[in-house]
Amino acid sequence: xxxxxxxxxxxxxxxxxxxxELERLVADNGLGRMGVRPPLVPYVKQLWAxxxxxxxxxxxxxxxxxxxxxxxxxxxxxxxxxNAFVYVLIFGFVLQVSREGTNNAIAFVVIxxxxxxxxxxxxxxxxxxxxSNLNLVRSVHFxxxxxxxxxxxxxxxxxxxxxxxMIVISWASGLLPDPAFAPVPVxxxxxxxxxxxxxxWLFNTGCAFMVARWVAITPDLQNIIPFVMRFLMYGSGVxxxxxxxxxxxxIGTVLQYQPVAVYLYLARSSIMDDPNFPQDPVMWWLGLGxxxxxxxxxxxxxxxxxxxxxxx
Amino acid sequence: xxxDYDFEVDAEDLDSVxxxxxxxxxPSLLVDDLHVTYRVFGARRVGHGEAPKxxxxxxxxxxxxxPGTVTQVPAIRGVSFTAHHxxxxxxxxxxxxxxxxxxxxxxxxxxxNQGAVYAAGDPALLGVNAVLMGGLTGERNIVIGGLALGLxxxxxxxxxxxxxxxxxxxNFVNLPMKAYSSGMAARLRFAISVAAVPxxxxxxxxxxxxxxxxxQRSKERIDExxxxxxxxxxxxxxxxxxxxxxxxxxxxxxxxxxxDGPAEQVCEExxxxxxxxxxxxxxxxxxxxxxxxxxxxxxxGDNSAAR
Numbered sequence: 001x002x003x004x005x006x007x008x009x010x011x012x013x014x015x016x017x018x019x020x021e022l023e024r025l026v027a028d029n030g031l032g033r034m035g036v037r038p039p040l041v042p043y044v045k046q047l048w049a050x051x052x053x054x055x056x057x058x059x060x061x062x063x064x065x066x067x068x069x070x071x072x073x074x075x076x077x078x079x080x081x082x083n084a085f086v087y088v089l090i091f092g093f094v095l096q097v098s099r100e101g102t103n104n105a106i107a108f109v110v111i112x113x114x115x116x117x118x119x120x121x122x123x124x125x126x127x128x129x130x131x132s133n134l135n136l137v138r139s140v141h142f143x144x145x146x147x148x149x150x151x152x153x154x155x156x157x158x159x160x161x162x163x164x165x166m167i168v169i170s171w172a173s174g175l176l177p178d179p180a181f182a183p184v185p186v187x188x189x190x191x192x193x194x195x196x197x198x199x200x201w202l203f204n205t206g207c208a209f210m211v212a213r214w215v216a217i218t219p220d221l222q223n224i225i226p227f228v229m230r231f232l233m234y235g236s237g238v239x240x241x242x243x244x245x246x247x248x249x250x251i252g253t254v255l256q257y258q259p260v261a262v263y264l265y266l267a268r269s270s271i272m273d274d275p276n277f278p279q280d281p282v283m284w285w286l287g288l289g290x291x292x293x294x295x296x297x298x299x300x301x302x303x304x305x306x307x308x309x310x311x312x
Numbered sequence: 313x314x315x316d317y318d319f320e321v322d323a324e325d326l327d328s329v330x331x332x333x334x335x336x337x338x339p340s341l342l343v344d345d346l347h348v349t350y351r352v353f354g355a356r357r358v359g360h361g362e363a364p365k366x367x368x369x370x371x372x373x374x375x376x377x378x379p380g381t382v383t384q385v386p387a388i389r390g391v392s393f394t395a396h397h398x399x400x401x402x403x404x405x406x407x408x409x410x411x412x413x414x415x416x417x418x419x420x421x422x423x424x425n426q427g428a429v430y431a432a433g434d435p436a437l438l439g440v441n442a443v444l445m446g447g448l449t450g451e452r453n454i455v456i457g458g459l460a461l462g463l464x465x466x467x468x469x470x471x472x473x474x475x476x477x478x479x480x481x482x483n484f485v486n487l488p489m490k491a492y493s494s495g496m497a498a499r500l501r502f503a504i505s506v507a508a509v510p511x512x513x514x515x516x517x518x519x520x521x522x523x524x525x526x527x528q529r530s531k532e533r534i535d536e537x538x539x540x541x542x543x544x545x546x547x548x549x550x551x552x553x554x555x556x557x558x559x560x561x562x563x564x565x566x567x568x569x570x571x572d573g574p575a576e577q578v579c580e581e582x583x584x585x586x587x588x589x590x591x592x593x594x595x596x597x598x599x600x601x602x603x604x605x606x607x608x609x610x611x612x613g614d615n616s617a618a619r
Contacts, residue, residue, distance in 0.1 A: 010565075014392075015393065022342065029338050031341070035417075052464075136460060138421045140457075141419075
């Protein structure tokens with residue numbers, strides 16, 4: 001960067017090996033080319049070998065989230081409680097939109113928002129996963145798929161206390177004397193929330209893979225995600241029943257069977273005792289199907305971009 | 313702007329000249345015509361000084377700030393060389409010459425735009441900038457770093473005390489890394505990176521931090537890597553450090569390899585180059601001071617002196 005004529009560095013060296021010599025040396029010494037995408041099967045194996053890396057990264061991140069507060073990890077519980085309080089107040093008592101198509105508006109809204117938040121934060125975490133870990137990406141070799149996986153896993157970790165809050169509030173809402181809030185009795189069906197969340201987690205990971213690649217290559221897309229989320233929120237029946245408001249319209253059928261709505265249905269049918277959400281094997285199969293399809297496609301999409309992550 | 317050309321000579325480095333001519337093995341790394349170009353979003357132009365003043369209208373609609381302005385910055389322009397097992401190679405060059413980029417590209421961490429790198433095993437890179445996770449404790453960072461490098465949780469358990477001991481951070485290991493001094497953080501990173509004994513170890517300015525004891529221990533660790541037939545790359549502004557650790561030196565200038573040879577020889581030539589540039593800058597500064605009495609000229613006039 002000197003702008004001098006008097007002092008100059010020596011001219012560049014040109015010591016490039018010729019093609020044949022290069023190939024011979026590479027073959028003789030068993031050298032591997034750097035920065036190329038590994039084939040699918042070795043990639044999956046590498047990923048499996050780093051599974052504890054993904055989980056440690058996830059739990060550490062989830063822990064670090066509340067570390068800078070006086071109340072510390074208590075916020076993992078306080079956060080969902082405050083959130084639920086807002087929804088209960090607005091949609092349970094003030095607005096009436098949530099009362100249609102369900103026998104307990106509070107449980108309906110709390111389950112809807114909590115489950116949807118898990119989806120939303122997972123996608124955001126996936127979108128940021130490469131960029132926010134660029135230091136790690138540029139220092140160490142590891143299958144990059146670890147990053148979106150651990151991003152979603154961190155959200156799953158924060159979801160666990162939220163789910164407890166969600167169940168307790170749903171149950172408590174049933175104790176209210178108001179007939180608009182039907183009882184939510186303790187039942188073995190509550191355990192079905194575990195497979196429902198597990199499927200949603202797989203689905204989220206698949207989506208996170210896709211957005212991780214798209215955002216890593218075209219950062220602008222990150223600005224679009226909140227709008228897509230807003231759209232999905234209204235199109236999935238988070239705060240009002242799709243069945244009741246658009247059920248007759250052909251679009252209503254599409255909206256009811258799209259993945260996010262399916263997982264909301266599964267969560268509600270597990271927790272609530274509501275004739276609008278009976279246990280439905282079709283929905284369970286659909287939930288499993290969506291999860292596997294998105295996970296598989298998302299993984300392939302992400303893997304195909306492997307060699308590009310880390311370049312600005 | 314920090315000093316461009318610093319190579320302070322530290323007394324403690326001088327007494328230990330590089331362990332000479334360990335048996336040089338077969339090639340461990342081939343770099344073939346490597347090109348790396350950075351994509352910079354929203355930059356108007358590459359260069360120094362103020363951007364020209366523009367009216368609001370032209371800023372909104374004019375060329376240069378229009379959406380999608382992406383500037384290509386060539387950082388490495390066609391570098392080729394071969395490294396061997398048991399070699400320790402220093403990379404020198406003035407600031408912005410592309411040393412760190414070269415290191416990252418040969419580690420396979422920044423995909424090249426053209427050319428290829430062939431390596432035996434997995435290179436590990438450690439740099440001053442590679443903050444692991446600032447909000448987490450040193451203990452968590454050791455675990456995360458170790459897992460990222462491919463160690464198993466059992467191996468990390470076994471080596472944990474070693475790592476803490478080597479980094480010399482003591483009880484700070486239980487505090488978040490944000491609370492560390494830059495020296496402590498750099499030492500911890502170094503300790504983590506060498507815990508795995510990589511085939512190819514790349515060190516980016518990490519040894520500049522740390523006291524004499526730490527440097528001595530790092531040098532021993534580097535010798536260990538070389539002894540196990542690994543290859544060591546070192547980027548440093550301190551010619552004394554380079555001379556004491558490296559057997560071979562690459563001189564990078566403006567993204568190109570301009571010299572490749574024994575450490576003593578290349579360091580000498582590079583040192584002369586730096587001295588000459590310094591002398592010239594000094595002369596330029598003097599002539600500017602002499603001209604200060606005269607009416608001030610535009611900004612472009614003092615650019616060469618400021619750099």
